[in-house]
Amino acid sequence: MESSLSDEALMLAATGGDLAAFEQLVLRHQESAWRTAYRMVGCRREAEDLAQEAFLRVFEARDRYRPTAAFRTYLYRIVVRLCLDHLRKRRPLATDGLAPVDSQLSAEQQAAESEQAQAVREAIACLPANQRTAIVLRYYEGLSGRETAEAMDSSVKAVERLLARARKTLEVRLGDFFRD
Amino acid sequence: MRCGDAQSKLDRFVAHELTSAERAQVGAHLESCAACRRALAKFRRLQGILADAPAPPIPGGFADRVVARARTQQAAAARSKRGPRFEQSAWKTIHFSAARAAALAAGLLLGLLMGRDTWRASAGPQAVAAAQQTDVLAAAGLESLVESGGDSLAHSYIRLTLVGER
Numbered sequence: 001m002e003s004s005l006s007d008e009a010l011m012l013a014a015t016g017g018d019l020a021a022f023e024q025l026v027l028r029h030q031e032s033a034w035r036t037a038y039r040m041v042g043c044r045r046e047a048e049d050l051a052q053e054a055f056l057r058v059f060e061a062r063d064r065y066r067p068t069a070a071f072r073t074y075l076y077r078i079v080v081r082l083c084l085d086h087l088r089k090r091r092p093l094a095t096d097g098l099a100p101v102d103s104q105l106s107a108e109q110q111a112a113e114s115e116q117a118q119a120v121r122e123a124i125a126c127l128p129a130n131q132r133t134a135i136v137l138r139y140y141e142g143l144s145g146r147e148t149a150e151a152m153d154s155s156v157k158a159v160e161r162l163l164a165r166a167r168k169t170l171e172v173r174l175g176d177f178f179r180d
Numbered sequence: 181m182r183c184g185d186a187q188s189k190l191d192r193f194v195a196h197e198l199t200s201a202e203r204a205q206v207g208a209h210l211e212s213c214a215a216c217r218r219a220l221a222k223f224r225r226l227q228g229i230l231a232d233a234p235a236p237p238i239p240g241g242f243a244d245r246v247v248a249r250a251r252t253q254q255a256a257a258a259r260s261k262r263g264p265r266f267e268q269s270a271w272k273t274i275h276f277s278a279a280r281a282a283a284l285a286a287g288l289l290l291g292l293l294m295g296r297d298t299w300r301a302s303a304g305p306q307a308v309a310a311a312q313q314t315d316v317l318a319a320a321g322l323e324s325l326v327e328s329g330g331d332s333l334a335h336s337y338i339r340l341t342l343v344g345e346r
């Protein structure tokens with residue numbers, strides 16, 4: 001059953017212990033939470049763990065939720081924070097610039113992925129984590145500049161700069177695909 | 181406007197998120213700068229290339245797994261909140277209410293006495309009673325009832341992530 005309630009109203013219902021309301025929120029936002037985590041860490045198993053953890057944090061903190069910002073941005077913020085923490089722990093010596101490997105991607109799946117898609121995935125994975133975050137939120141999740149800044153705990157100007165730098169790197173790395 | 185500034189604004193220029201003043205500035209710069217026009221064309225091309233790399237689908241049963249974990253968490257929280265002492269019998273609850281009422285009365289009395297400045301001799305036990313009330317509330321996990329309002333999202337979030345560092 002699909003609820004017509006707003007995210008914020010569902011969140012308030014969840015605060016009262018309504019698990020069905022929480023489930024609606026999960027169903028509504030699972031794709032974006034999972035996609036974001038996947039693009040951030042590049043591994044499906046880890047992405048599932050992180051996206052699940054993000055929803056559970058939302059649930060744990062439901063009593064303290066105040067609908068002062070869109071739930072969507074609130075959730076992205078938690079996902080991003082968890083992913084960045086995870087990446088920091090995974091690579092304590094070099095957080096950035098190392099392509100994560102998708103250990104869950106089978107040979108057939110890799111073969112099915114177009115050469116271009118694979119190159120894009122690798123190029124994004126090689127970006128510093130904060131540039132990658134900006135690219136994912138802005139160009140894949142379609143957040144506005146302001147929402148991206150909120151989700152990243154940053155300013156619109158800083159996000160602009162991150163994106164400009166990331167675009168330069170991607171244009172170089174993906175140069176082959178620019179000649180059409 | 182310098183090229184660097186114009187190029188970092190391209191992103192919001194394309195998304196129509198700039199103020200009309202900023203938009204006019206970037207527009208004017210683009211008209212006079214071939215390098216930035218090339219950058220704009222590259223940016224549009226990059227958007228197409230990025231869009232062509234879809235993420236794999238979400239694993240099946242994701243929502244069910246999340247909700248199951250939330251249910252477990254909720255049950256565990258309910259168990260620890262009730263606590264063994266308060267589960268024993270109904271009279272405990274009554275006793276608890278009575279204790280609160282008594283403590284409250286003591287607090288009021290204390291206030292009155294303090295107002296009259298004649299509290300010195302009798303403050304001891306009443307101050308203890310008032311302090312005990314706070315402890316009882318804390319022990320029952322009822323601090324949330326007296327938690328101050330006006331929490332901002334940012335504060336909730338910060339606390340949320342701090343709590344999460346396990």
Ligand SMILES: [Zn+2]
Pocket residue numbers: 182183184186209213214215216217
């Ligand atoms: Zn220029």
